[in-house]
Amino acid sequence: MTKKYFVYFFSLGLTYAIGCVLPVKAQDKTERITIDSAVLYALAHNRQAAIAKLDEKIATANYRQTDAVFLPEVSVSYSAFTTNDPLSSFGFKLEQQVITANDFNPALLNHPDRTSNYNASLTVKQPLINPDMWYARKGAKLQADRYGYTAQRTRQYLVFQVQQACMQLQLAYDVTKVLEQGRHTALDAYRFANDRYQQGLLQKSDVLNARVQVNNMESDLAKAKSGISNASDNLAILLGRPSGVVYQITDSLIISLPDSANSLVPQQRADLAAMQKAIDASGMMIRSGKMGYLPKLNAFGNYQYNDSRIAGFGANSYFAGIQLSWDIFNGNRTHRQIEAQTLEKDKLIAQFAQQKEQAQLELNKALRDLSDANIALILQRSAVDQSADALRIMQNRYSQGLVNTTDVLAAQTQLAQRGLALAQAKFSAQIAVAYINLLTTTANPQ
Numbered sequence: 079m080t081k082k083y084f085v086y087f088f089s090l091g092l093t094y095a096i097g098c099v100l101p102v103k104a105q106d107k108t109e110r111i112t113i114d115s116a117v118l119y120a121l122a123h124n125r126q127a128a129i130a131k132l133d134e135k136i137a138t139a140n141y142r143q144t145d146a147v148f149l150p151e152v153s154v155s156y157s158a159f160t161t162n163d164p165l166s167s168f169g170f171k172l173e174q175q176v177i178t179a180n181d182f183n184p185a186l187l188n189h190p191d192r193t194s195n196y197n198a199s200l201t202v203k204q205p206l207i208n209p210d211m212w213y214a215r216k217g218a219k220l221q222a223d224r225y226g227y228t229a230q231r232t233r234q235y236l237v238f239q240v241q242q243a244c245m246q247l248q249l250a251y252d253v254t255k256v257l258e259q260g261r262h263t264a265l266d267a268y269r270f271a272n273d274r275y276q277q278g279l280l281q282k283s284d285v286l287n288a289r290v291q292v293n294n295m296e297s298d299l300a301k302a303k304s305g306i307s308n309a310s311d312n313l314a315i316l317l318g319r320p321s322g323v324v325y326q327i328t329d330s331l332i333i334s335l336p337d338s339a340n341s342l343v344p345q346q347r348a349d350l351a352a353m354q355k356a357i358d359a360s361g362m363m364i365r366s367g368k369m370g371y372l373p374k375l376n377a378f379g380n381y382q383y384n385d386s387r388i389a390g391f392g393a394n395s396y397f398a399g400i401q402l403s404w405d406i407f408n409g410n411r412t413h414r415q416i417e418a419q420t421l422e423k424d425k426l427i428a429q430f431a432q433q434k435e436q437a438q439l440e441l442n443k444a445l446r447d448l449s450d451a452n453i454a455l456i457l458q459r460s461a462v463d464q465s466a467d468a469l470r471i472m473q474n475r476y477s478q479g480l481v482n483t484t485d486v487l488a489a490q491t492q493l494a495q496r497g498l499a500l501a502q503a504k505f506s507a508q509i510a511v512a513y514i515n516l517l518t519t520t521a522n523p524q
Contacts, residue, residue: 107322112329113244116317120240121233123318130225130232137218137225144215151203158388160194170195173384175393196390199382206376206400209369217362220355223524227352230521234348238516240316242509247309248327249505254302256497261295263469263490268292270476271483284483291487295494341445343437348521350437353430360423367416373404441517448510455507458500465493 121127161167167190171177174195180186205211268288274280311321343350379398383391405412469489475481 108324108326110326110328113241113327114329116244116313117237117240119319120236120317124236124316125318127229127233127236130229134222134225134229137222141215141218141222144211144218147205147208147211147215150205153201155197155199155201157197157199158194159197160192162190162192164188164190167191167193170384170386173197173382173393173395174386175384176386194386196385196388197382198391199380202379204377204379208374208376209372210366210374213362213366213369217359217366220359220362224352224355224359226524227348227355227521231348231352234516234519236316238512240313241512243309243313243316244327245505245508245512247306247313247325249501250302250305250309251326252501252504253498254299254306256494256501257295257299257302259497260490260494261292261299263493264288264292264295264487267473267476267483267486267490279479280483287483287487291490341441343434343441344518344520346520347437347517348519350430350434351521353426353433357423357426357430360419360426364416364419364423367412367419370405370412373402375400375402377401437517441514444510444513444517448507448514451503451507451510454503455500458496458503461496462493462500465489465496469493 159166159170161170164187168177168181168187170193171181268285268291271280271285271288275282275285307324310323310325313325314321314323377398377400379396381394381396383394385392469486469492472481472486472489476483476486
């Protein structure tokens with residue numbers, strides 16, 4: 079088995095290309111952490127989760143704005159006017175209730191002196207019957223529910239990402255452990271070959287081959303240690319913490335499938351529920367548009383004081399009423415708006431169907447991946463045991479001079495390859511289980 083084949087399996091063992099990493103700054107901080115604590119910390123500090131929560135709060139705030147459909151509007155104003163306009167001057171005096179017979183003098187009516195008016199006003203508007211706004215309010219509530227489900231799905235996916243990052247970190251440690259064992263074995267082989275060479279029992283080429291094997295193992299080990307730093311930085315991003323800390327996972331990475339797991343994607347998965355809420359909200363907006371064709375009924379009232387003095391409240395008056403309004407024709411705007419909203423809803427329905435199909439495809443693949451990983455796990459465990467026995471036999475025969483150095487080095491390479499493949503199989507199985515859990519997790523009711 080060539081070195082190229084060994085490097086291929088080494089690269090396969092890591093889930094990212096640690097063979098291509100650039101030199102990184104040495105990290106001197108180490109922190110031990112459990113998976114559960116990492117998940118809880120990420121849920122509390124991850125930026126993406128925080129953004130999703132803010133989106134949910136924004137949607138809820140937008141929904142609460144629609145309380146205006148039922149609640150009154152109350153406003154208070156204070157205005158100051160001055161004029162010599164005949165009509166306004168006479169009107170101000172009427173509002174101030176100071177009209178006298180002399181004010182009907184044509185000369186004064188046509189050429190009034192400057193007249194001032196100070197008006198304090200309280201205005202109340204009370205919505206009564208507005209069907210279009212009722213359905214718009216329902217649509218806003220459905221949008222708030224949609225973002226609630228979206229925030230749920232974001233948190234669920236974050237849990238999976240943290241679990242995956244912890245598994246990648248543990249895989250990097252497992253790869254490092256395998257390579258350290260391989261390096262130790264290669265050093266033993268090198269020392270043995272060098273001793274035999276000093277005794278004149280081996281050729282120098284055997285010693286050089288053994289030295290090359292040690293160098294290769296040390297090079298791969300250095301890359302594997304860089305992989306630990308890279309995996310730690312990836313985990314730090316998910317935790318919302320600065321990089322530069324090397325993490326160690328202290329608990330087991332075993333994640334089991336729920337008893338209720340099956341081969342079908344649940345309809346109440348958070349992201350699917352969010353899409354359904356978006357469709358329902360779109361339907362409500364269409365109904366709101368159609369209700370715009372109906373008349374609206376609202377009440378209003380006003381109470382005011384008028385006086386010629388800046389702080390005076392000499393004359394008071396009120397008026398109140400009910401207004402029935404009906405937009406008979408608004409340039410076909412409502413019709414075209416409903417048409418566009420209907421097309422948007424059709425688009426959402428098509429996207430929803432595509433999303434469900436894609437989710438089912440992902441679940442089917444994850445189930446097959448889990449089956450393949452479990453088979454690989456059994457085979458690789460057996461292969462590691464067999465490779466270890468083969469190396470032990472080769473080392474015994476080598477010490478007796480029955481095989482050459484190349485045979486021993488090949489057996490060492492095979493054991494390292496099988497060890498890396500076993501670590502990869504463990505990683506693949508656990509990732510498949512975690513992903514199946516993500517794909518089959520249902521949403522909490524809103």
